[in-house]
Structures are given as structure tokens and as C-alpha cells.
Amino acid sequence: MSRVFRVPVATTRPRTGGGAGNAPAPQAAPARAGIVAGCLSPHPPHLIYAENPPQNEPRSTGGWETLRWAYERLRKRIHEVHRPDVLIVHAPHWITMVGHHVNCAPNPRGISVEPIFPHLFRYRYDFRTDVELGEAIVEEASGLGLVTRAMRDPRVRVDYATIGALHLANPAWDIPVVSLSANNNPYFYSDAALEEMEVLGEATRRAVEATGRRAVLLASNSLSHLHWHEEPALPEDMEREHPYNNHQYRWDMKLLEAIRRGPTAPLRELITEHIEATASETKAGSLTWLLAAMGWPKVAGDVLGYGTIIGTGNAVVEWLPEGSPHG
Numbered sequence: 509m510s511r512v513f514r515v516p517v518a519t520t521r522p523r524t525g526g527g528a529g530n531a532p533a534p535q536a537a538p539a540r541a542g543i544v545a546g547c548l549s550p551h552p553p554h555l556i557y558a559e560n561p562p563q564n565e566p567r568s569t570g571g572w573e574t575l576r577w578a579y580e581r582l583r584k585r586i587h588e589v590h591r592p593d594v595l596i597v598h599a600p601h602w603i604t605m606v607g608h609h610v611n612c613a614p615n616p617r618g619i620s621v622e623p624i625f626p627h628l629f630r631y632r633y634d635f636r637t638d639v640e641l642g643e644a645i646v647e648e649a650s651g652l653g654l655v656t657r658a659m660r661d662p663r664v665r666v667d668y669a670t671i672g673a674l675h676l677a678n679p680a681w682d683i684p685v686v687s688l689s690a691n692n693n694p695y696f697y698s699d700a701a702l703e704e705m706e707v708l709g710e711a712t713r714r715a716v717e718a719t720g721r722r723a724v725l726l727a728s729n730s731l732s733h734l735h736w737h738e739e740p741a742l743p744e745d746m747e748r749e750h751p752y753n754n755h756q757y758r759w760d761m762k763l764l765e766a767i768r769r770g771p772t773a774p775l776r777e778l779i780t781e782h783i784e785a786t787a788s789e790t791k792a793g794s795l796t797w798l799l800a801a802m803g804w805p806k807v808a809g810d811v812l813g814y815g816t817i818i819g820t821g822n823a824v825v826e827w828l829p830e831g832s833p834h835g
């Protein structure tokens with residue numbers, strides 16, 4: 509990895525309570541601060557298009573219901589169980605060429621447009637940022653050697669991967685947000701360079717704990733990422749929706765079976781293999797950031813749903829931290 513993008517990073521600290529085998533998990537009070545859940549939260553614009561929320565201009569007749577029902581279950585858990593102070597999202601389409609940016613504009617407002625599917629996604633957004641936590645992430649990441657900046661320009665249009673994951677996880681937009689950019693570094697190299705995401709995850713965890721927040725993390729990534737190049741006359745025609753091919757599907761199942769089996773540590777290597785096999789969008793690092801922030805917990809992930817969107821694989825998954833009272 510080029511040193512243009514960062515200075516040498518500090519070694520991440522081992523997570524406490526990380527003993528082998530059946531070591532007792534740390535006990536947690538029900539209302540503890542910290543990262544209370546992490547969610548794989550894919551953002552294809554089709555899901556919001558299919559829901560017809562008032563913020564999105566195009567209208568649809570529905571579609572992709574199994575994934576949308578999975579998101580409905582996730583929303584219920586976020587609101588009724590996790591009750592976070594903040595949602596922190598890492599999204600692959602806020603691309604920064606140098607380092608990592610954290611959106612510290614207090615009240616981003618505007619229209620987010622999906623450049624390939626503008627007929628599906630023209631979304632009017634207006635949300636609040638947890639600026640104190642955003643600044644804490646910048647400070648912690650910088651302290652760990654990452655090139656990191658606070659983005660404070662309210663005119664910067666928020667990308668559809670950030671808006672998509674946030675809307676689908678919390679369409680009421682009643683929880684403050686911190687959004688992180690995806691450094692484009694992995695796309696300059698043949699192998700996925702996810703090492704930095706381990707550090708960004710550690711910085712995120714430290715900042716959440718230092719500020720005493722209850723945080724839910726959203727990794728805004730699809731899985732297998734080959735897709736159709738022709739759209740049906742009715743975009744939500746479900747007769748046309750299926751995996752790109754069986755190879756892509758089998759690799760998604762291999763990853764999801766490992767997630768459902770737990771623990772998360774073997775996913776480190778499997779995520780890289782999955783990227784090489786399927787051009788997975790996790791190459792942008794969101795999933796690795798999320799699991800690193802949670803300390804690669806010795807838990808199984810709960811796969812709430814899987815489905816394809818224009819042939820790409822998408823799963824809604826929830827991980828709880830070790831020792832969670834809800835695990």
C-alpha cells in the first residue's frame with residue numbers, strides 16, 4: 509500500500525475479554541455506552557425506490573420485498589432494543605482519494621442522486637450530525653496514524669450509499685449521524701488493502717467510548733457485485749431478478765454461512781477471498797471497518813435477509829457485541 513495515503517499506523521490493541529474458547533464474555537449493563545450493534549446495510553437505490561418514501565421523487569409499484577422486510581426487522585431492533593444515540597455509517601460512494609474524511613457539517617441538506625439510476629433515486633435529505641463524535645473520530649484516527657480530515661462544507665452533496673443505508677435503517681431520521689468516507693486506495697491495487705480499515709475501526713470504537721455514546725454501526729456494502737447492464741422496462745419486474753450466476757451466489761452463501769456460524773475472526777480472510785471471487789463491494793472496506801470496530805467479536809451474525817438486486821448479492825446482517833444483554 510502506498511505511503512502517500514497514510515503514515516505508518518500504530519498496532520491495534522487487543523480487545524479485552526478476548527480469551528480463547530469459552531472464556532466468559534464481559535457482562536454489560538442494559539443501557540451501557542459503546543457500540544451496541546453493527547449492521548451490514550446495503551444501499552442499492554432500488555430498495556428506496558421500491559418503498560416510495562416521500563423524500564424520493566420517482567414512484568414504483570414495489571419489488572425486492574424480502575430485503576425490505578429484513579430492513580423492517582432491523583429498524584424495529586434499532587428503535588426498540590438498541591436505542592442508539594448515533595448511527596455511524598461507512599459508505600463506498602463517498603470516495604476520498606487521500607485519507608479518510610468524516611462529515612462534520614451539523615445539518616446536511618440537499619438532494620442525493622444516484623448517477624447510474626437517476627430515474628430511481630432523487631432523494632431529498634435533511635439530517636443532524638453528531639459533530640462532537642465526528643471530531644472525536646478524526647482525532648482518534650489521526651492519533652493512530654491515518655490521514656483524516658473533518659469535512660465541514662455543508663454544500664457537499666451526500667452520496668447515495670450514505671443516504672441509502674441511513675434511510676433503510678432509520679427512515680424517520682430521528683437519530684443523529686456520523687458518516688465516514690471510503691478511501692479509494694483499495695481500487696488502485698489488485699489485492700484488497702483492508703489493513704487501514706482495521707485502524708479506522710479501532711479509532712471509531714475509541715471515539716465512541718470516549719464520548720460515551722451508544723452507537724449502531726452501518727456498513728453500507730453489497731456482497732457479490734457483478735450486475736446486469738440492461739434494465740427491464742419495469743425496473744421492479746421481479747421476473748427478471750436473480751443471482752448474476754451460480755458462482756456469485758455460492759460465494760455469497762459461503763460467506764453468509766460463516767457469518768451465521770460465527771465467530772467473526774475467520775471472516776478476516778474469507779472477506780478477502782470473497783472479494784477476489786465475486787468483485788464484492790466489501791472491497792471498499794465498510795464491513796471490515798465495522799467488525800474491526802467491534803473487536804472481531806466471538807459471536808455469530810444474524811442474517812435477517814438476502815436477496816439480489818440487478819444480480820448483485822445483498823444481505824442485511826446484525827452483529828451484537830460480546831456480552832450483549834440481547835445476544
Ligand SMILES: [Fe+2]
Pocket residue numbers: 551552600601669730789
Ligand atoms: Fe454501491
